Amino acid sequence: MTWLKDVVGTEKAIIAMCHLLPLPGDPYFNKEKGMEYVVEMARKDLQALQEGGVDAVMFSNEFSMPYLTDVKTETVAAMARIIGELMSEINVPFGVNVLWDAQKSLDLAAATGAKFVREIFTGVYASDFGTWNTNVGETIRHQYRIGAENVKLLFNIVPEAAKYLADRDLESIAKSTVFNNRPDALCVSGLTAGAQTDKNLLRKVKNQATETVVFANTGVTMNNFEEQLSIADGAVVGTAFKYDGKFENHVDPKRVKEFMDKVKAFRNENCFDELNG
Incomplete structure (x- = not known):
């Protein structure tokens, strides 16, 4: 048994992304509609994901584009407000991802009670955002300083839009x-x-x-989930749950339910127990 059973409720878990609209300070933040609109759209997507039967949710500032590697305070504050307003409606385990700042992700997790964070914790990269460095030793020490030692750490070892500066194979x-x-x-x-x-x-x-949980982190769909989950211990799913399967759209509850019904049938057939049904 992995920690997934205890924290998320099942093996072969599906963690669904709740992508937040641009936030204050982001170039594309809608100042006319304001934070109230961002909260309401997050609520709508959260409800669609939960009603569709996902195992867990991860909140991320996905539309804070272009991304920073040293995220501003206003971004974390806005994310904390959104999660705080939705807290009474969250009925599955949740995590957070402040793109792309590992320490800020842990700060947000500590403030909201998130069970896990996903981040780039290690490595040095040539990326769309410039040279991208990390300091995992300081990040883990920060985790313990703020009392977040029980937060599970999901290490993204193939960062999107970036490549290791050293010539190292993935193995x-x-x-x-x-x-x-x-x-x-x-x-x-x-x-x-x-x-x-x-x-x-x-x-x-x-x-x-x-002996370590491995997630398929992008591009898992209804057409390939069996292949991916036959190898991986779980998957992080975002785009496949959206209307027309497009990244920029909101969550389609019908797509979520169809996807999760098939995943649960797959788990039952392969004897992967679920605590949440």
Whole structure:
């Protein structure tokens, strides 16, 4: 049994993304509609995801584009307000992802009671956002300083729109990341949100991290979830749950229910127990 059973309620878990609209300080924030509109759209997507039967939800500032690697205070404050207003309506385990700032993600988790965070914790990258560095030792020390040591850490080892500066294969990255950092999970991604995770890369990572949870982090759909979940321990799903399967759209409750009904049938057929039904 992995920690997924205790924290999320099932093996082969589906963590659904609740993508927040642009926030104050973001270039595309809608000042006329304001934060009230952002909260209401988040509420609408959250309800659609939960009614469709997802196992967990992860809130992220997905539309704070272009992303920062040193996120501003106003972004974290806005995300905390949204989650705070929705707290009484959240009935599944939830996590947070402040793109792309690991310490701010932990700050938000500590403030809201999130069970997990997903971030880029390790490595140095050439990215669309410039040279992207990390400091995992300081980040983990920060986690303990703020009392967030029980928050599960999902390490994204294939960051979107970025490439390791060192010439390292994914297998060695997975192996050394597990040895040096003891992550709760490794996330394997495609190039961008919605891009399918390469099953061969996914398998290579799982072969190196046999005792660590591995997630297919992008591009899991109704057409490929069985293939992906036959390798991975779970999946993070965002785009596939949206109207017409488009990243920029809101969540389509019918797509969510159809997807989750099939996933639950797959789990039942393969004897993966669920605590939440």
